[in-house]
Amino acid sequence: MLAKEIIKKIKDAESNITSVIFVGCGASKADLYPAKYFLEENSTKIRTSLYTANEFNYATPKAVNSNCIVITASLGGTTPETVQATSKAKSLGAYVITLTHKKDSPITKDADYVIVHGFEKSYAEKLEKMIYALQLAVEILNQFEGYANYEEMINGFNNIYDLIEKSAATVLPQAKEFANSYKDENVIYLMSSGATHKVAYSTSICLLMEMQWMNSGSFHDGEFFHGPFEIVDKDVPFILFMNEGKTRPMDSRALTFLKRFGAKTTVIDAKDFGITSVISEKVADYFSPMLISGIFRVYAEQLAIARNHPLTKRRYMWKLEY
Template sequence: MTVKEIVSAVKKNRSEIKSVYFVGCGASMSELFPGKYFLEANAKKLRVSIYTANEFIYSTPAAVDESAIVITCSLSGTTPETVAASKKAMDSGACVISVTHIDGSPLAVASHYQIIHGFEKNYAAKMEKMTLVLALAAEILNTYEGYKYYDDMEAGFGKIYDLIETAVSSSLPAAREFAEKYQDIPLLYVMSSGATQMVSYSFSSFLLMEMQWIPASSFHDGEFFHGPFELVDRDVPYLLLMNDGPTRPMDSRALTFLKRFDAKVTVLDAKDFGLSSHISASVAEYFNPMLISGVLRVYAEQLALVRNHPLTKRRYMWKLEY
């Protein structure tokens, strides 16, 4: 079923929805965030939350009932915590929509509706999960409350995949330079804001710490001047993800400070890839995460090549019981 068909079916069975919960683990939870961010920013009545799956299981919100939609997400559809959370939501009476790459997976089975996304074909396909979750959020909002920029969002969904591929194709030289510069780095700070704030978390926690065993930390640009900026010094390494949209002033303020003290800064700027030149400014901010994440994937792959450390290499994951 398409996103539109799913939400239409939900509406027929549940005329009133009061809450929407996004539930996942690790990178999948991060990829749910743009949908949550969009819905929270634009919904006037719907209650919106995001949970890591185990917390959802152990501390289930009281509002998870027949008036709730729970969106669960796992690439393989086998993440035990997320499958259990999906079952818990169903048992609580919520309408559960799973987002996974594998049709018929345990997560797909533990849901009322399934969104099956791509992954292998190209870089744009790797962003389908995040993009389809955003589309789902937009469809829920428009169906239950209405959304004046719905047509602009629809147009954006028709353009974002080609834009990702174009951005990726131009990024290889810069990605290679980044990999050469940072291959032996002892620590990297990753920063962003707005809809992209969890992309900085995802890149630091998963592509760096999990897949490259590089110590990393991430924080919101709006919080930078409330603690983290005390560590800024000459040649301290930062990766700043700059948004094309209303939270950009926070990104720019952070960049100005980093340059002031000669920190070693790499900037990935959605404006450089023409985001708002292709997607209406009314909704462009919500597409920053997909565009920047697509480019970051190239950066991670180049880092893996230079370091001779494949992104699939693990020390504990898939090797131990934990």
């Protein structure tokens, strides 16, 4: 069922939605962030929040009731904390939508609506979860409050898949150079802002710490000058994800400082890949994280090859009880 149809069904049943809560773990939580960011920035009436699943389970917000939409996500649909959160939201009367790659997986059991997304076939398909979550947020805003840039967002959804694929196909030389340059680093720091903030976070905790066993840290580049910039020095490794949109000046300010002191810096810039040639400047902010994520996946794959450490390799995850 499409996002537009799901939200219409919810609105037909409950016209007074006051809260939308996004719930997930790790990369799935980060995939929900652009939707949360969009709704928080544009809604004047709806309370919006994003929870890691066990926080939701242990400290459940009182707003979870029949006036609330809870959107949960789990790639395989088996993440125990998120499965529990989905059931808890349902038991409290919320309208529950879940995003997963596995039809009929445990997370779908107590969901009112299920969107099954792709993953394996392409770089763009790996971003479907993030894209579908944003579509839900756009429909919630437009149907419950109205949204002036709705058509621009629809055009963005129509064009983002091709843009991701075409962009990812161009970066293999740069990705190989990055991999050979960063493969032996003791720590790598990541920064971004706006809707892409949590892409930097998930790249740090998932692609580097989980999948490569590399020490890493991430922070919002608006916070860079309020503590983290003290560790900048010549050849200290950074990755900066630059947005095309309202928060770009923060990204640019951080980049200027990194260059000033000779930090080892890799930049993935949405602007370099022509995002505003196919998506309106009015809404390009919200599509930058999908584009940057798709491009950096190529970099992650090449890093795994250079380190002889497959992205699927784990030491603890799925291997023992924890």
